[in-house]
Structure formats: structure tokens, C-alpha cells
Amino acid sequence: MPLAVNVQGVNKVYASGHPALQGVDLEIRDGEIFALLGPNGAGKTTLISIICGIVNASGGAVTVGGLDIVRNFRQVRGRVGLVPQELSTDGFESVWTTVKFSRGLFGKPPNNAYLEQILRQLSLWEKRHARIMELSGGMKRRVMIAKALSHEPDVLFLDEPTAGVDVELRRDMWEMVRGLRERGVTIILTTHYIEEAEEMADRIGVISKGEIVLVEDKDTLMDKLGQKQLRLQLQQPLTSLPDDLRELALSLSDDGHELVFHFDSQSEHTGIADVLRRLDQHGIDYKDLQTRQRSLEEIFVSLVHESVDPDPVREAS
Numbered sequence: 001m002p003l004a005v006n007v008q009g010v011n012k013v014y015a016s017g018h019p020a021l022q023g024v025d026l027e028i029r030d031g032e033i034f035a036l037l038g039p040n041g042a043g044k045t046t047l048i049s050i051i052c053g054i055v056n057a058s059g060g061a062v063t064v065g066g067l068d069i070v071r072n073f074r075q076v077r078g079r080v081g082l083v084p085q086e087l088s089t090d091g092f093e094s095v096w097t098t099v100k101f102s103r104g105l106f107g108k109p110p111n112n113a114y115l116e117q118i119l120r121q122l123s124l125w126e127k128r129h130a131r132i133m134e135l136s137g138g139m140k141r142r143v144m145i146a147k148a149l150s151h152e153p154d155v156l157f158l159d160e161p162t163a164g165v166d167v168e169l170r171r172d173m174w175e176m177v178r179g180l181r182e183r184g185v186t187i188i189l190t191t192h193y194i195e196e197a198e199e200m201a202d203r204i205g206v207i208s209k210g211e212i213v214l215v216e217d218k219d220t221l222m223d224k225l226g227q228k229q230l231r232l233q234l235q236q237p238l239t240s241l242p243d244d245l246r247e248l249a250l251s252l253s254d255d256g257h258e259l260v261f262h263f264d265s266q267s268e269h270t271g272i273a274d275v276l277r278r279l280d281q282h283g284i285d286y287k288d289l290q291t292r293q294r295s296l297e298e299i300f301v302s303l304v305h306e307s308v309d310p311d312p313v314r315e316a317s
């Protein structure tokens with residue numbers, strides 16, 4: 001499968017001496033939605049800024065669509081679109097002028113029909129004559145996306161696209177990103193919202209302290225690490241667990257009303273039948289039971305748990 005982006009052995013040491021990225025290898029497939037997850041300060045923005053040519057790497061190599069980002073800087077800039085975390089655009093200009101100007105910056109010939117299509121997709125068409133400063137925060141964010149798409153990039157980077165936006169706009173964004181993927185645009189998004197990665201991504205990468213600690217198909221990840229939990233609500237609360245049940249790794253909730261059992265849903269022998277048989281032997285009745293997949297959030301927390309070292313400066317800001 002062709003690669004949209006190929007990152008090999010990339011390091012970044014900022015002038016402060018801080019090593020923000022260490023030996024990052026990452027291959028982004030053509031046409032996929034890739035979610036890069038990581039805690040504050042993990043290096044997500046640094047990595048996408050390097051790929052987009054905004055920050056220089058201290059070492060390693062990056063290609064976009066097979067083109068080296070340093071040797072073919074201009075061509076690469078034309079192929080990528082970046083929606084930054086911060087809203088950065090001239091508030092006095094109208095939506096239409098902003099988007100048109102942005103396309104011109106990349107040396108693309110005017111194409112009003114294309115720009116109209118983008119603005120309509122982003123529900124901005126009615127607002128095309130409004131000055132950006134007059135728009136709501138969510139609409140401003142849409143303008144940033146329209147700007148990033150104005151020159152028809154093959155690869156779109158979304159840095160925290162839904163940070164601070166309401167639920168409705170978040171859903172709209174997801175819808176729009178899926179629409180872009182259908183048109184063949186490769187999407188790389190960074191996010192703190194596990195739910196977003198779970199909902200949208202084809203593949204997920206986890207970065208922690210400047211190193212990629214995991215890259216996996218979302219579904220495989222969910223299957224592989226997605227342990228399931230069986231919860232049984234008891235008819236009568238228990239004060240303690242019989243020893244043989246404790247040996248089965250069953251646990252009792254503090255109030256004695258619920259039994260919890262963890263099992264591997266991929267395994268031939270999950271142990272559920274044993275648990276239910278033993279409960280029956282002890283005359284322990286239950287009134288309800290549920291199974292639940294371990295969420296990506298739990299997986300993520302367990303992956304970065306060891307290495308999370310919040311940056312006090314950024315935490316405070």
C-alpha cells in the first residue's frame with residue numbers, strides 16, 4: 001500500500017535542549033484516518049509541525065507522497081493542509097476573502113466552485129460575507145478547516161480539531177472528516193479525546209515522552225487489548241466471597257451487591273461457565289448481568305501510565 005507520509009528516525013531537540021521527539025518512525029497509509037494520541041507535551045504538535053515543514057527536525061527523514069520534505073519543500077507544502085490548535089487568521093477579513101486568499105498563497109488557480117463546495121460542506125456558505133471576528137468560536141474553527149482545505153491537499157492534519165467545541169459541532173466535524181476520507185484525503189488528527197479516536201480512526205498511534213509507544217489498527221487494538229468484564233448484580237448482598245470463588249479471580253464490590261469477573265473474550269475458555277456453575281452451587285442468585293468491553297481509554301491510560309510526567313509549565317497554562 002502506498003504511503004501518504006513516511007517518518008523515519010525523526011528527532012527533535014528544541015533550542016532549550018528539550019528532546020521533544022526521539023527516534024520516531026511512523027508510516028501513514030494513503031487514504032486512512034490516523035489518530036495520534038498522547039498526553040500533554042508528548043510531542044504530537046511537534047511531530048505534525050515537522051511533517052508540515054513548520055518546524056525543522058534535528059535528525060531523521062520525512063517524505064510526503066514520496067517527496068522528501070526538505071528537498072521538495074514547496075511541493076510538499078502544496079500537498080498538506082494543517083488545521084492548527086490555535087485560531088490564527090485575520091478577524092477583519094470575510095470568510096470568502098480569507099479562503100480565497102489562502103488558496104492563492106499556494107499558487108493554485110482560482111476555483112470558486114471548489115471553494116463554494118467546501119464552505120457549503122462546513123455550513124459556512126451563508127456566512128461567507130461575514131467578517132471572521134463576527135463568527136462564533138465553532139464557526140471560526142470551521143473557517144480554519146476551510147482554509148486548510150482551500151488548496152486541495154492530499155493530506156490533512158488536524159491538531160486537536162474538537163478541543164473546546166460543543167457536542168454537536170464535534171459530531172459535524174467527524175462527519176466532515178469521514179466525507180473527506182471518502183474523497184481520498186488522508187487524515188491525521190491529534191487528540192486528547194479517546195472517544196474521538198475510537199469513533200473515527202482506522203489506526204491509532206500512541207506517543208508518550210517523544211516516543212511512539214504503539215501503532216495499531218483500531219479494531220485489532222480493541223480486540224487484542226480489549227479485555228471484557230462480566231458484572232453480576234446479586235439478589236442478596238454478600239458480606240464476603242467463598243474461597244473457591246476468590247480463586248476464580250472474582251471480586252466483590254464494596255457494598256456486596258455486585259460480583260466482577262475479568263475475562264478474555266478471544267479465549268476458547270473464558271471461564272464464565274465455571275463462574276456461573278460455582279455461583280449456582282453456592283446458591284448465590286443474581287438478578288442481572290452485563291458484559292462490558294474494556295475501553296480504549298483504559299488501554300491508553302495503562303500504556304502511558306508509567307511514562308506520564310506532566311510538564312509543570314504547560315500544566316499551569
Ligand SMILES: Nc1ncnc2c1ncn2[C@@H]1O[C@H](COP(=O)(O)OP(=O)(O)OP(=O)(O)O)[C@@H](O)[C@H]1O
Nearest residue numbers: 014016018020039040041042043044045046047311
Ligand atoms: N518552541 C518550543 N521550544 C521549546 N520547547 C518546546 C517548544 N514547543 C514545544 N516544546 C516542548 O516540547 C514538548 C512537546 O510539545 P508538543 O507541543 O509537541 O506536545 P503535544 O503532544 O502537542 O502537547 P499538547 O497535547 O499539550 O498540545 C513539550 O515538553 C514542550 O514543552
